[in-house]
Each structure stands twice: as C-alpha cells, then as structure tokens.
Amino acid sequence: MDLPLAYEAQLPIKAGFVQEALERIAKLEAALEPIQPSPWPLGYRAAAQYAVMPGGGLAYRLPGTHNLRLLERDPLLAPPLVRAFEQVKLLQLACFEVALRGSLHEGKVLLGLIGGDPKRLQPVARELLGSSPDVVGVVWAEDHPAGRFRGRVQALGGAGTLLEDFGGVLCSVSVQSFAQVNPEAAGRMYLEAARIAGEGERAVELYAGSGVLGFHLARGFGEVLAVEISKDAVKRGEADKARLGVANLRFHRGDASELAKLGAADLVAVDPPRAGLSPQTVQALLETRPARLLYISCDPATWARDVGRLAREGYRPQLVRPYDFYPYTHHVEVLSLLTLA
Numbered sequence: 001m002d003l004p005l006a007y008e009a010q011l012p013i014k015a016g017f018v019q020e021a022l023e024r025i026a027k028l029e030a031a032l033e034p035i036q037p038s039p040w041p042l043g044y045r046a047a048a049q050y051a052v053m054p055g056g057g058l059a060y061r062l063p064g065t066h067n068l069r070l071l072e073r074d075p076l077l078a079p080p081l082v083r084a085f086e087q088v089k090l091l092q093l094a095c096f097e098v099a100l101r102g103s104l105h106e107g108k109v110l111l112g113l114i115g116g117d118p119k120r121l122q123p124v125a126r127e128l129l130g131s132s133p134d135v136v137g138v139v140w141a142e143d144h145p146a147g148r149f150r151g152r153v154q155a156l157g158g159a160g161t162l163l164e165d166f167g168g169v170l171c172s173v174s175v176q177s178f179a180q181v182n183p184e185a186a187g188r189m190y191l192e193a194a195r196i197a198g199e200g201e202r203a204v205e206l207y208a209g210s211g212v213l214g215f216h217l218a219r220g221f222g223e224v225l226a227v228e229i230s231k232d233a234v235k236r237g238e239a240d241k242a243r244l245g246v247a248n249l250r251f252h253r254g255d256a257s258e259l260a261k262l263g264a265a266d267l268v269a270v271d272p273p274r275a276g277l278s279p280q281t282v283q284a285l286l287e288t289r290p291a292r293l294l295y296i297s298c299d300p301a302t303w304a305r306d307v308g309r310l311a312r313e314g315y316r317p318q319l320v321r322p323y324d325f326y327p328y329t330h331h332v333e334v335l336s337l338l339t340l341a
C-alpha cells in the first residue's frame, strides 16, 4: 500500500516549490511568509470531477493517460459531497464525466453531467432530485473539445446556484463556472489579500470570476471594477452584488488584456488560471503601471515567470505567502503583492 506523506511534512515541500520558482525562474531573492495550512487536511474539497466508468461507478483519470481508477470513496471531499458521491456512484449514468459542486455553508450539492444526451439523462436527474436530501440541482453540459462547460449547458432540474461563505462574504457558486474548491482556506486568503491591498480610490480586479475577492476589496476602495470572461461567473457576480447591496463593485465582461482601456487604478489584482498572464495582459499592465499589483496564482512556475518579467520593469515583491488549498496533492496557491520600486 502507498502511504501518503503526513500532512505536516507536505507543507515545507510546497513552500519549497514557491521559493525555488522565485529563485530559479523569476531570478529574485525574497523571503517567503510562512505557508498557511488548510484548516482541514482531509475532507476539504467543495468541488470535484470524476470520469464515469463504463459499467457504473466514479473514477479518477490517471494523469497523462486514458486509464481510470475506480473510487469507492474520496477522502478529500467535504461532508455534503461525500454523501452525494455515495448516491451518484450507484447510478447508471449515460454520460462521460460528472462534476460535483457543494456548499459547506448550505450543506447541499449541485451535480453536472457531462456528455451524452440530455433527454436520456433527464429521468435519472429527476429521480435523484426527488430522492436525495443532498443533491439540489442538476445541469447537463456538452462534452466540448475546449474543455468542461465551454459548450452548451442545460438545466435538468432544481437549483442552479448555492451560497458559500468565503471569509465572511456569502457568494454564489455554480457547477459550471469557477469558485475556489477549498472555501475555508480561500476565505482566509481573501481576507489577507484585502488587508495587504490596502485602501485607495480605485481598484481593478482581472480574472475576477464572480468577484469574490472584489467584494472584499470593495471595503477599502472607492470603486472596484471586476473583469471576467465567463458569462456565468459575471451573472452570478451581478446577482451577488444586488443581494449584498455592494454599490461600489462593478463587473465588466471582457478579456484581462483590455486593462489599458479601463482607466487608472491604485491597485490591480490578478488571479489568472494556471497558464498565468497572457503576453498581452503583461503588456497592458506595463502600459498602465499600477503602483500596487496583487498577484494570486495557483501555479508557482507561471507566477514566477510573470513576476520575473514584471521585476525587469521595476516591480518588486513586497509579500509572498504560499497557501495550501489542496492538501494531499502537489498543488499550492500563492498570494503576492508587488510594488513599483
């Protein structure tokens, strides 16, 4: 049996990934703040995706292969998702993948069925919604070459969103667009991000998702503009803004590289996907030259590439803190603040 590394032993290794990326890729010397552990080493995940086994059951796809490993249980899942997993794994599902998104705040789960024919999946969705105390909404999504939830999405019944607590701010989550998978760890990070971002007249948040960080920044800035490409995320953000009554946060559906057209800001915050900033977005940042740049990343290598590039143009890291959002995986999140020298 493979015994995983004890949780406490994983933390210095992950902090080491970030330190090494900073030194070897960004070519910068800077002391890291201590890594922030996840509040829960197991049972932390509020979102997960599985392949559906041809004869039934849920499986992980082994990295870099088409091989599947059938799962009896998934110890990383948070309690509401554990119960949903137990129900969903017993269903005969004529689809390719399932996605679960839960809320720790509400104790409920949304289910996404990916691939197959939505008409054929409708009866099983209805049956699940009628019998499950945990699964409260089901959507179908086309199996799209550009990735999960990039094509058509159709509601099969029940709720489309749930409310989740991210650092004391209740924001909506859906199965088809991004929200952090470890809400308690992420909530701590959003609070620290807003603290180090400080105050000012105007902040622009790029790669904003539904604006969870933006709601935190809106306490310290006169106006926050949240820029996001996903229609579903912006729709959720607009609904959250109305529910929370936050008048000084605005959403702009568009590409992060449009920054230079969006007006001056005291602070620009970025939280890109794993690929990091596009060359056009780096260019736009260098044209805009905000005095403070908050950079949140889920990939230390692309973060260090971008930080190295920005450092050659005068930015210096003032604070770098790794966060462990993903215990028992090799992933690590980085919170950083760069300022103009």
Ligand SMILES: C[S@@+](CC[C@H](N)C(=O)[O-])C[C@H]1O[C@@H](n2cnc3c(N)ncnc32)[C@H](O)[C@@H]1O
Binding pocket: 178, 179, 180, 206, 207, 208, 209, 210, 211, 212, 213, 227, 228, 229, 230, 233, 254, 255, 256, 257, 271, 272, 273, 298
């Ligand atoms: C890592 S998520 C961060 C979301 C948000 N900051 C949060 O904490 O929930 C990255 C987000 O960037 C969005 N995105 C990806 N490419 C983009 C682009 N070129 N311009 C704007 N947003 C983009 C994705 O849809 C996703 O919501």
